[in-house]
Amino acid sequence: MAQRNGAAVSNGGAVARAAGAVRGSVMPEQLLEQLLAEVRQWRPVVRERIAEMEQRGDxxxxxxxxxxxxxLFKLFVPKEFGGLEFTLTAAVRLYEELAALDGSLGWLVQIGAGGGFFVPSFPPEVARELFAPPEAVIAGTSYVGGRARRLPKGFCVSGYWRYASGAAYATLFTAQAEVEGEGIAAFAFRREEVTLIPEWEPLGMRATSSWSFEVRELVVPPERCFRVGQRLWEPGLSVYALPFSLFAYASIGAVAVGLARALAEEAELLGCGRFVQACAQELAEIRARFFELVAWAEGLSPESSPARAAELEREIAALLEQLRMSLLRAMPLLGMRAVLRPYALERLLRDLLTLYQHELLRMWWG
Incomplete structure (x- = not known):
């Protein structure tokens, strides 16, 4: 891999030791509750070192x-590849809790775990090679930032892509390119095949290492070219049957809901009674409705009409826009604590504003 521009806390160690002691010994619902509890145990560590995370960008x-x-990067990976085989409903509950702890953390897990959606897009033997290693995690981007041409034994790809969250530790990078005479296709690049460009300096979500990357005249084997949403085989997870855009709305939405929940909780701790009175009830109703919609999405069968999936997608998008507007209307009631660095409110708002600049959430505006 080329690159341009070039004290552990005891509580964190205790969480890690507890994780190892129970690995593989609990049922799915028990595992989720245990993971939620472990996320909460990280709170003192993250609160103490959040400035360090933002400064290092990771x-x-x-x-x-x-x-x-x-x-946690293998929520949607089959058990035969070392994954957890989570349902979407369980995953979004986990994303929400992680985002309530820290927006960057919630974002990174939903991005890394979301890469598991592509498992059936590769032949089984290739999927095992890419997703089974313990350290395997994807960083990707939806932008069409490259061009490719077909060769006798693969593709020659060149391009530059931005916003690959988790680039600091990802083992695989996915990106889309325009293939001459064939249209848009996605490609999977190994870490050593890309040049990383650490140029992420945002308002919020600063600890996501959402770097850019590029390849130049890289020959990619045909088995690492795929179409988003295609299924070459059936690993048996229900989440693979969902439209990718609905899956993405649910995943990103969970991060927004988690950040909003954390903002309301922090405002209450600081005695911002007018803010709490203005929007807490609406935020709670939005949260409940969001999880209801995700459950309905997960209940879609392969026989369900595409129109029903599109309707759920629109409902989730509208709900997330309602969440954004509710927070913006009430934000003045937080006073100067909303913009001063010593307060967690400032970081939470920065993360929310950055999150809502994501392409998927901006699509609401046409």
Whole structure:
């Protein structure tokens, strides 16, 4: 891999040791509740070192080690590849809790775990090679930032892509390119095949290492070219049957809901009674409706009409826009604590504003 521009806390160690002691010994619902509890145990560590994370532009090494130990980047990977085979409903509950702890953390897990959606897009033997290693995690981008041409034994790809969250530790990078005479296709690049460009300096979500990357005249084997949403085989997870855009709305939405929940909780702790009175009830109703819609989405069968999936997608998008507007209307009631660095409110608002600049959420505006 080329690159341009070039104290562990005891509580975190305790969480990691607890994770190792129970690995593989609980049922799915028990595992989810256990993971939610472990996320909460990280709160003192993250609160104490959040400035360090933002300065380094990445999460703490011990936090990354815990994510890998608990296989949180493998929520949608088959058990035969070392995954957890989570349902979408369980995953979004976990994303919400992680985002309530820290927006960057919630974002990174939903991005890394979301890469598991592509497992059936590769032949089984290739999927095993890409997703089974314990350290395997994808960083990707939806932008069409490259061009490719077909060769006798693969593709020659060149391009430059931005906003690959988790680039600091990802083992695989996915991106879309225009293939001469064939249209748009996605490609999977190994870490050593890309040049990383650490140019992420945002308002919020600062600890996501959402770097850019590029390849130049890279020959990619045909088995690492895929179409988003295609299924070459059936690993048996229901989430693979969902439209990718609906899956993405649910995943990103969980991060927004988690950040909003954390904002309301922090405002209450600081005695911002007018803010709480203005929007807490609406935020709670939005949260309940969001999880209801995700459950309905997960209940879609392969026989369900595409129109029903599109309707659920629109409902989730509208709900997330309602959430954004509710927070913006009430934000003046937080006073100067909303914009001063010593307060967690400032970071939460920065993360929310950055999140809502994501292409998927901007599509609401046409």
């Amino acid at each position: 999460i703490l090494p011990e936090l990354l080690a815990w994510l890998r130990e608990r296989r």
